[in-house]
Amino acid sequence: MDVEAAKVIGAAVAIGIGAVGPGIAIGFIGSKAVEALGRNPEAEGSIRTTMILAAAFAESVAIFALVIALILKFT
Amino acid sequence: MPEAKGPHISIKGETLFDLFGFHVTNSFLATIIVTGLFALIAFYYSNESKKTKKGPFYYVLNSFISMLYNLYYPVLQTNTPMFFSLLGAFFFFILLNNWFGLIPGVGSVLVKLVEHGKVETAPILRGGTADLNTTLALAIISVLVTQYFGFSFLGFKSHIKKYLDFSNPVNLFVGVLEFILEFARIISFSFRLFGNIFAGEVLLSVVIFLLPTLFSFFTFPMFGLELFVGFVQALVFTMLTAVFLDMAIHKAH
Numbered sequence: 001m002d003v004e005a006a007k008v009i010g011a012a013v014a015i016g017i018g019a020v021g022p023g024i025a026i027g028f029i030g031s032k033a034v035e036a037l038g039r040n041p042e043a044e045g046s047i048r049t050t051m052i053l054a055a056a057f058a059e060s061v062a063i064f065a066l067v068i069a070l071i072l073k074f075t
Numbered sequence: 076m077p078e079a080k081g082p083h084i085s086i087k088g089e090t091l092f093d094l095f096g097f098h099v100t101n102s103f104l105a106t107i108i109v110t111g112l113f114a115l116i117a118f119y120y121s122n123e124s125k126k127t128k129k130g131p132f133y134y135v136l137n138s139f140i141s142m143l144y145n146l147y148y149p150v151l152q153t154n155t156p157m158f159f160s161l162l163g164a165f166f167f168f169i170l171l172n173n174w175f176g177l178i179p180g181v182g183s184v185l186v187k188l189v190e191h192g193k194v195e196t197a198p199i200l201r202g203g204t205a206d207l208n209t210t211l212a213l214a215i216i217s218v219l220v221t222q223y224f225g226f227s228f229l230g231f232k233s234h235i236k237k238y239l240d241f242s243n244p245v246n247l248f249v250g251v252l253e254f255i256l257e258f259a260r261i262i263s264f265s266f267r268l269f270g271n272i273f274a275g276e277v278l279l280s281v282v283i284f285l286l287p288t289l290f291s292f293f294t295f296p297m298f299g300l301e302l303f304v305g306f307v308q309a310l311v312f313t314m315l316t317a318v319f320l321d322m323a324i325h326k327a328h
């Protein structure tokens with residue numbers, strides 16, 4: 001296998017596996033936020049803010065993987 | 076046969092010209108423009124706040140700023156007025172930089188450059204936060220400020236005790252971990268912001284090449300998504316800084 005092929009496969013594996021964890025995490029965050037909303041509908045504003053912040057943190061893990069994939073692909 | 080040309084994607088900002096041995100990159104140029112814009116808005120706001128009859132844009136800004144203040148208040152409590160100038164400056168600088176990169180024309184207007192004897196093209200402007208140097212600088216400022224306020228609020232001995240505690244082996248180990256975490260914080264801060272904004276720009280430039288020309292209006296919702304991501308990332312950066320500041324100015328339990 002030459003270097004170019006290894007780079008492309010490496011990039012695909014990096015983002016492919018790296019997206020699994022954050023996907024599960026964002027699913028949990030969303031489900032728990034809906035649960036909290038059902039229990040306490042008055043707190044909608046603060047729940048939404050907290051949920052978006054937490055989702056952004058979970059997403060950033062996927063972004064780290066994406067950065068690695070992009071570095072592999074474009075350098 | 077000429078090779079099919081894909082989108083122009085580069086991880087780092089390209090050097091446009093040298094000024095007294097200092098490399099002026101395209102992202103640096105964009106950051107200078109954004110800083111000028113930032114200063115203009117700040118002067119406008121401070122001028123208007125002294126008048127009795129204020130312009131409509133003042134009230135838009137004012138409601139936005141008070142919304143931000145109320146977001147930080149639950150985290151920092153009574154210390155909010157002290158840190159709000161820093162956090163607000165971070166927020167608006169990052170937000171304007173993120174959104175500046177999305178303006179059509181930024182990143183797509185190319186100039187010819189001669190590099191090592193070869194003629195290459197590079198975008199004349201590039202979003203400031205889509206360059207790792209900018210986000211790394213912001214992350215280092217954030218961590219250093221956290222340390223400074225830790226020292227000034229707790230005193231030298233009390234703050235050092237968070238990292239070097241000889242009372243028992245567990246605390247010693249936790250202190251070492253805390254010390255490593257400070258450096259991990261710089262990396263996670265800078266890569267989170269850089270990754271999100273750079274990935275957004277790559278997404279916008281790749282989507283155009285995936286679809287036929289007739290369907291290029293499909294990129295429009297992507298712009299909306301990127302506007303939202305730019306706002307959320309500015310909020311996340313400042314919110315994390317606020318949380319770490321709050322942790323630094325209180326004694327370890």
